[in-house]
Amino acid sequence: MKFFIYRFNPEKDSTPCMQHYDIALQPEDRMLLDALVRIKAADDSLAFRRSCREGVCGSDAMNINGRNGLACVTRIAGLKEPVDLRPLPSFPVVRDLIVDMTRFFKQYHSIKPYLINDEPPPEKERLQSPEERSKLDGLYECILCACCTSQCPSSWWNPDKFVGPAGLLQAYRFIIDSRDQATRERLEDLNDPYRLFRCRSIMNCTEVCPRGLSPSRAIEKIRLLMVKESI
Amino acid sequence: MRGTPSGLRAWLLQRLTAVYMIAFVIFLLAHFATDASKSYELWRSWMMHPEASIATFLFFTALLLHAWVGIRDVVLDYLQPMIVRLPVLAMAGFSLLAMEAWVARILLLSP
Secondary structure (H helix, E strand, C coil): CEEEEEECCCCCCCCCEEEEEECCCCCCCCEHHHHHHHHHHHCCCCCCCCCCCCCCCCCCEEEECCEEEEHHHCECCCCCCCEEEECCCCCCEEECCEECCHHHHHHHHHCCCCCCCCCCCCCCCCCCCHHHHHCCCCCCCCCCCCHHHHCCHHHHHCCCCCCCHHHHHHHHHHHCCCCCCCHHHHHHHHCCCCCCCCCCCCCHHHHHCCCCCCHHHHHHHHHHHHHHHHC | CCCCCCHHHHHHHHHHHHHHHHHHHHHHHHHHHHHCCCCHHHHHHHHCCHHHHHHHHHHHHHHHHHHHHHHHHHHHHHCCCHHHHHHHHHHHHHHHHHHHHHHHHHHHHCC
């Protein structure tokens, strides 16, 4: 199977280049990560992140034939050859398919991704009804792989000011958590021309999320909550 | 900047003006389909009624506000350097204000 992979080693190269690979795959190789492991066995200089190999850690997020995804859950069958593999778009490249996630995590931390509740903690746990808990479905499953944020044009143009789909999804996760008491502060924090409102509902994020989540829906819900709070 | 709508205000303004514009266009098309004026004088007298002229003036106001939010969004996305951003926004703002004044003159002030 033919691959066309982005190569860049800052210690040796001045510019990145694309390298051809032609690898014989075995019948048991079903996912793209299996193929990458075989390529690495042939060419040890290829660098990529991987860990859980089952789509829950988000380490092997990369751009596959123009579309972000996780290599470990992307089936080889159905990939157009030569398979074009690039690092996540617009993120600084550390080496080959490995990107610097610092900016992504900075935006995540900026939305205060922790429960804010000043009441003294109860004996066992803060209670929540099943209905209140079900509001977190579709939000807590985010693995912070950055597929969404890296495919978002608004994130490309304003990466330092726009929080990005992943950050906003997590912001909503805490905004509608019934145990969180800082809802008003969270909504006010997002109410400026950049933090949330660069979003144009392009919806690349929802399209590429490997977990099937919908940052677009979360962002729209935050907007509606902001309107409700303000009127 | 003080005069510029905040994130939420701009977004809401864009949607509310869009709703008004759609409603106005539908109304206008329905009017012309059913009750089209037969001559320029008849059309002009219909247009100069306060309901028609004010509704039309509001339509253009909505259009210019909508355009302002749109242009500002494009500038905020793509023009980072302040030396380019400020003049472009100012020129856009002044042009839209000028158009608003022109529309006001035509619709509200002419005999």
